[in-house]
Structures are given as C-alpha cells and as structure tokens.
Amino acid sequence: MQSYLKAEGGGRQRDARTHDALVGLLYRQSYAVLFANLVIPAPVAYVLWGAVPDALLLGWVALIFALTLVRIGLSRRYFTAGTATLDTPAWTRSFTVLSWLSSALWGALGWFGFLPDAPHLLAFVCIVFTGMSCGAVPSLSAYPPAYAGSLVAMLAPFMLRCLLAGEAIYHVYLAFALCLIGANLYYSRITYRTLRESVRLRFENLALIGDLEQERDKAQAADRAKSRFLAAASHDLRQPIHALSLFVAALGAMAQRGDLRADEARGIADRLRAVVGNVSGLLNGLLDISRLDAGVVAVSREPVSLARLFDDLRHQYAAQAQERGLDWQVVGSRVWVDSDPVLLKRILDNLLSNAFRYTRHGRVLLGVRRRAGQVEIQVIDTGLGIAAEQQAVVFDEFVQLHTSGHDRDREQGLGLGLAIVRRTADLLGHEVKLHSRAGRGTRFSLRVPLAVPTVPAKPMPAASATRTALGIVVVDDERDVLDAVGRLLQVWGHRVYAGRSAQEARDVHAAALRTGQAPVHLIIADHHLGDGHNGVEAIGILQRHLGAAVPAIILTGDTSPQGLKDIAISGHRLLHKPVDSDDLEAAIDAASG
Known part of the structure; x- marks a missing residue:
C-alpha cells in the first residue's frame, strides 16, 4: 500500500511539474498572438473605415490595444517572478480570462462588421477571423481551455448574426464557421498532446541525465577509492607473501642440511598455514563481494534459533575479547x-569483527530487542565511533576508517566487511541501521522477522575417523599446483591420476586401467586451463571417458562475477584458491559421500 501511495504521489508530482511547464510555454508562445493584436487592428480599421461608425471602430481599436498592453504586462511579470514564488493556478486563470476578453473584442468585430450590403467587407472579416483563430492554435494550445474559450468567444457573435440573417448564403457561412471550430479544436488537441509529451520526455531526459551523472560520480568515486586502497593495501598483501617465501626458504635450507626435526617441521608448517590463512582472509573479502555481484549466493531461509547462534558467537569471540581486555x-x-x-x-x-577491531577499551555487546513482529539484533561497542560525515560511506567497498596510507593494520582487512553486510542484508531483506558518535562507540542494528520454532533435529552420527581411499582425477595446467594437490591427496591415501589437461589426465587413467582396476570416484579440475579451455569442459571430457557422471570439484582463483556465474550454472562444487587443506578434505568427503 505504501509503495502504491508513493508511486501515486510521484505521479501527481510529475503531472504538476508538467502542467507548470505547459503554463510557461503558454506565456512564451503567446507573443505571436500579442503581436497580431497590436498589428492587425489598424488594417482592419482602415478597411472598414466609413462602413462602420467611426467612434465604434476607434473605440474597438483602443480597447484591443489597451487589453493587449495589459497582457504584455502580465507576461513580463510572469517571467520576472521567481519560479519558487509562482502560483501557477493564479497565473493560468489570469492568462485565460484575458485571452477570452481579447477574443470577445475580436468577436465584437463579427457583430458590427457583419455587413450584408458589402459582401467584399464581409469576406474580409471572415478572412480576419480565420487567420486569428488558426494562428492562435500553436500559441494557446498549451492550455486547451484558454484556446477553446477564445475560439468560441471570437466566432460566436458572427455565427449568431449568420443564424439571424435567415438567407441561405449565411447558413453556408455558419456551416463553414462550425467546420472551422471543429478543425481548430482538433488541431489544438493534437498540439496539446504533442507539447505535453515533449515536456514529459524533456523531464524524463533530465532525470535520466541526473541519474547518469549520479552513477558516473559514484563510479568515479568508487574507482578513486579502489585506486587509493590498492596503492595502500599492496603492502598488506606483500607482507604475508614475503613471510611465506622466507619460511619456505628456511624450510628448504634446514632440509638441505639434513637436520630438520619433526617438531621444527610442524612449527614451520603451522606458521605457513597461519600466513596462508592471513592471505586467504584478505582475498575472501573480495570473493564475497564478487559472489554477491554475480548473484550466485543461494539463500536458504529457515527458522534460526538466536539462542544457538548467539552461543556459538559467544564462544567464537571469547578468546579475542580476553586477549584485548574487553568486556564481551x-x-x-x-x-x-x-x-x-x-x-x-x-x-x-562482520559486525562483531569490526566492533572488536575498533574497540580499544570498554565492552562489546550482542543483544536483541523485539520490534512488532520482528527482532532487532544489535551489536554495540564503546570503540572509536564513526563521525557523522563518514557514516554515509562506511557501507561502500574499500572504505577503511581510522587508518591512513602510512598507518595501516593488516588485520583490518580490505575495507569490505560492511559492504558485505549491506549487500547480504539486502539479499535477505533485512534492514541495517547505524547509530554512532565519534569517540562514543557504535551501534549496528539488524531487523529480522520472527519465525515459529522448529523441532530440534536428531544429532547426526559421528563421522568415522578412518578415511576412505578414493580414485581421484586431478587436472591443472600449472605444474607446481598439480604436483602439490597430487602429493597432498596421495599423503591422505588416495590414488591420483593427474594431468595438465583433460586429455593428459585421461591418458594417465587409461594407462592405469591397462595394468589393473582403476576406479575413479572424484574429479578435481582447475577452472582456467590452457588453450582457452576450462574446468567445466575438462570435467565433461573425463565423465564421457569414464562413462559415468562422476562427482567433481572445481578450483579457481577467478573472482569475476561472470566466471562465478558460469561455474554456478554447471552445478559442480566450487572451491576458491588459495584452498585450505581442511576445506579441501571436507569438500572431498561431501562430494564422494
């Protein structure tokens, strides 16, 4: 109902704006009529001089001139008045009444200039009426009542004289006058519709230009923000990669000396995993934005227990709160x-991560308030707060507050957290609100509809600790990546058939078949392969070779919206590089289970 009223109100506003513009056209285009009113009376008086009483003719000319001067003054006042102070209905009424009065004076000519004894003068009067009535069509049609009234006021006296004359010839004049009225009213209506459509299109074009300018400004602002961010964030991405290369070099040097102990290897492996996890966290923010842009984020709505969710979050952030000395x-x-x-x-x-990130002392609170059929989940902190002038941009991509290019904390991520919050909330139809004061903390609120509780599901039986050995085909055109994935899968006990293309992997598997059984339970393929091929095509080739729709996993570093859409359409399971070993293991178990 509200959307209907809003649309209806917008429609009334557009109609009023169009009407105001047409009134402006009415005044601008009236100059032709005013010019005719100043020029034509003199020749008319000259032609009719002697056939009509002099006093009557001079009085008529004087009234025409006087009224025309009044109309000129009205037009000048209209154009000098500010648009904000214009009372459009009053200006419309004034113009219409004066137009009718002017036409009535011309109509008087049809009464006293009706001279049956001088047919040539009567014909002249008819010519004057035809010219004046037709010439007023483009000038007065911006407001049809002004033209229709003027036309009737001008021709009615002449038509009445034709009717009273009684002779057949004047009935013909009457018929011609009626035809003139009909034709002019028709053309006036067409002209009005054309003017109205032109004005409407002009406003639509102006609105479109305004929208395009806003979108251009937003795109330029986003581009500048991304450029500033990438210039500053390159350090954030280089640091963990630099650490990664040093850890790998240390590991290689220790192995070369032959004194690599198991505890040292585990320690370095843990540090390597932490560094890789750091890089993954930075890249996953970009991935989340791309997935939301691509529209491949599937929404599965169901009743959610806030007690269970809040309990998970309480344990998840307990250690971080203790480390920072915050009241959680x-x-x-x-x-x-x-x-x-x-x-x-x-x-x-994302909201809680921000709260802990920007709160140096005090507390972070997660709570709920009921709101008429909904609940408002609130995340409140006593942190740095957000200044009023910055609150409009905190939900944009690549925005980091409380940092500068020379004072950055890599743990603050890429400035995508709140952008992900906004887009995800929009996807779910949940309203996000922000209330904050600089130096006084921040409150984020999320409005979520209530749901009926569901019966708790029975607990799933514990998974077996024994890993089932599988036959896995691996395709990746990068030799290092292919060797790394193959080696990890072999360490886990799987049999691997690896190749840098679908054909190479197919040949490896075919060779294994010639020596005995070589079952394949899963295909793992990189998405971007050499020679313009992709993982979806490779999986299709291998499935045809195997003669079965073997489950498949696609690995990719592509975060473009179109790439994500293409993979989503294929229906295959998707993992994004860099892939955590636990995530890969879980995906293998899920795909082959």
Missing part, C-alpha cells in the same frame, strides 16, 4: 527468526 557480553534470547543461518552468521561475524 551476549544477552541471550530464546526467539527464532526467519533467515538464512549461514548468511545471518556472516553478517554478525
């Missing part, structure tokens, strides 16, 4: 909400 409070709630549990948790994760 979670106000429990037994309500259930209608949302996607994974996406809802992602939103709260």
Whole structure:
C-alpha cells in the first residue's frame, strides 16, 4: 500500500511539474498572438473605415490595444517572478480570462462588421477571423481551455448574426464557421498532446541525465577509492607473501642440511598455514563481494534459533575479547527468526569483527530487542565511533576508517566487511541501521522477522575417523599446483591420476586401467586451463571417458562475477584458491559421500 501511495504521489508530482511547464510555454508562445493584436487592428480599421461608425471602430481599436498592453504586462511579470514564488493556478486563470476578453473584442468585430450590403467587407472579416483563430492554435494550445474559450468567444457573435440573417448564403457561412471550430479544436488537441509529451520526455531526459551523472560520480568515486586502497593495501598483501617465501626458504635450507626435526617441521608448517590463512582472509573479502555481484549466493531461509547462534558467537569471540581486555557480553534470547543461518552468521561475524577491531577499551555487546513482529539484533561497542560525515560511506567497498596510507593494520582487512553486510542484508531483506558518535562507540542494528520454532533435529552420527581411499582425477595446467594437490591427496591415501589437461589426465587413467582396476570416484579440475579451455569442459571430457557422471570439484582463483556465474550454472562444487587443506578434505568427503 505504501509503495502504491508513493508511486501515486510521484505521479501527481510529475503531472504538476508538467502542467507548470505547459503554463510557461503558454506565456512564451503567446507573443505571436500579442503581436497580431497590436498589428492587425489598424488594417482592419482602415478597411472598414466609413462602413462602420467611426467612434465604434476607434473605440474597438483602443480597447484591443489597451487589453493587449495589459497582457504584455502580465507576461513580463510572469517571467520576472521567481519560479519558487509562482502560483501557477493564479497565473493560468489570469492568462485565460484575458485571452477570452481579447477574443470577445475580436468577436465584437463579427457583430458590427457583419455587413450584408458589402459582401467584399464581409469576406474580409471572415478572412480576419480565420487567420486569428488558426494562428492562435500553436500559441494557446498549451492550455486547451484558454484556446477553446477564445475560439468560441471570437466566432460566436458572427455565427449568431449568420443564424439571424435567415438567407441561405449565411447558413453556408455558419456551416463553414462550425467546420472551422471543429478543425481548430482538433488541431489544438493534437498540439496539446504533442507539447505535453515533449515536456514529459524533456523531464524524463533530465532525470535520466541526473541519474547518469549520479552513477558516473559514484563510479568515479568508487574507482578513486579502489585506486587509493590498492596503492595502500599492496603492502598488506606483500607482507604475508614475503613471510611465506622466507619460511619456505628456511624450510628448504634446514632440509638441505639434513637436520630438520619433526617438531621444527610442524612449527614451520603451522606458521605457513597461519600466513596462508592471513592471505586467504584478505582475498575472501573480495570473493564475497564478487559472489554477491554475480548473484550466485543461494539463500536458504529457515527458522534460526538466536539462542544457538548467539552461543556459538559467544564462544567464537571469547578468546579475542580476553586477549584485548574487553568486556564481551551476549544477552541471550530464546526467539527464532526467519533467515538464512549461514548468511545471518556472516553478517554478525562482520559486525562483531569490526566492533572488536575498533574497540580499544570498554565492552562489546550482542543483544536483541523485539520490534512488532520482528527482532532487532544489535551489536554495540564503546570503540572509536564513526563521525557523522563518514557514516554515509562506511557501507561502500574499500572504505577503511581510522587508518591512513602510512598507518595501516593488516588485520583490518580490505575495507569490505560492511559492504558485505549491506549487500547480504539486502539479499535477505533485512534492514541495517547505524547509530554512532565519534569517540562514543557504535551501534549496528539488524531487523529480522520472527519465525515459529522448529523441532530440534536428531544429532547426526559421528563421522568415522578412518578415511576412505578414493580414485581421484586431478587436472591443472600449472605444474607446481598439480604436483602439490597430487602429493597432498596421495599423503591422505588416495590414488591420483593427474594431468595438465583433460586429455593428459585421461591418458594417465587409461594407462592405469591397462595394468589393473582403476576406479575413479572424484574429479578435481582447475577452472582456467590452457588453450582457452576450462574446468567445466575438462570435467565433461573425463565423465564421457569414464562413462559415468562422476562427482567433481572445481578450483579457481577467478573472482569475476561472470566466471562465478558460469561455474554456478554447471552445478559442480566450487572451491576458491588459495584452498585450505581442511576445506579441501571436507569438500572431498561431501562430494564422494
């Protein structure tokens, strides 16, 4: 209902603006009529001089001139008045009344200039009426009542004289006058519609230009923000990669000396995993934005227990709160909400991460307030706060507050957290609000509809600790990546058939078949392969070779929206590089289970 009223109100506003513009046209285009009113009376008086009483003729000319001067003054006042102070209906009425009065004076000519004894003068009067009535069509049609009234006022006296004359010839004049009225009213209507459509299109074009300028400004602002960010964030991405290369070099040097102990290897491996996780965290923000842009984020709404969700978040951030010396409070709630549990948790994760990141002392609070059929999940902190002039941009991509190009904390990520919050909330239909004061903390609120609780599901049986050996075909055109994935899978006990293309992997598997059984349970393929091929095509080739729709996993570093759409359409499971070993193992178990 509100959207209908809004649309209806917008329609009335557009109609009023169009009407105002047409009134402006009415005044601008009236100069031709005013010019005719100043020029034509003199020749008319000259032609009719002697056939009409002199006093009557001079009085008529004087009234025409006087009224025309009044109309000119009205037009000048209209154009000098500011548009903000214009009372459009009053100006319309004034113009219309004066037009009718002027036409009535011309109509008087049709009464006293009706001279049956001088047919040539009568014909002259008819010519004058035809010219004046037809010439007023483009000038007065911006407001049809002004023209219609003027036309009737001008021709009615002449038509009445024709009717009273009684002779057949004057009935013909009457018929011609009626035809003139009909034709002119028709053309006036067409002209009005043309003018109205022209004005409407002009406003639409102006609105479109305004929208395009806004979009251009937004795009330019986003481009500048990305450029500034990438210039500053290159350090953030280079640092962990630099550390990674040094750890690998140290590991190689220790292995070359032959004194690499198991505890040292585990320690370096843990540090390597931490560094890789750091890089993955930075890149996953970009991936989340790309997936939202591509529209491949699937929404699975269901009743979500806030008690269970809040309990998970309480434990998740307890260590971080203790490390930072912050008071971490979670106000429990037994309500259930209608949302996607994974996406809802992602939103709260981003909000809580921001709260802990920018709060140096005090507390972080997660709580709930009921709001008429909805609940408002609130994340409140006593941190640095957000200045009023910055609150409009914090939900944009690549925006980091409280940092500068020379004072950056890599743990603050890429400035995408709140952009992900906004887009994910829009996807779910949840409203996000921000209330903050610089130096006084911040409150983020998320409105979520209530839901009916569901019966708790029975716990799933514990997974077996024994890993099942699988036959896995691996395709990747990068030799180092192919060797790394193959070696990891072999360490896990799987049999691997690896190749840098689908054909090479197919040949490897075919060779294994010639020596005995070589079952294949899973295909793992990189998306971007050499010679313009991709993982979806490779999987199709291998499935045809195997004669079965073997489950498949696609690995990719492509975060473009179109690339994500293409993979989503294929229906294959997707993992993004760099891939954590735990995530790869879980995906293999899920795909082959």
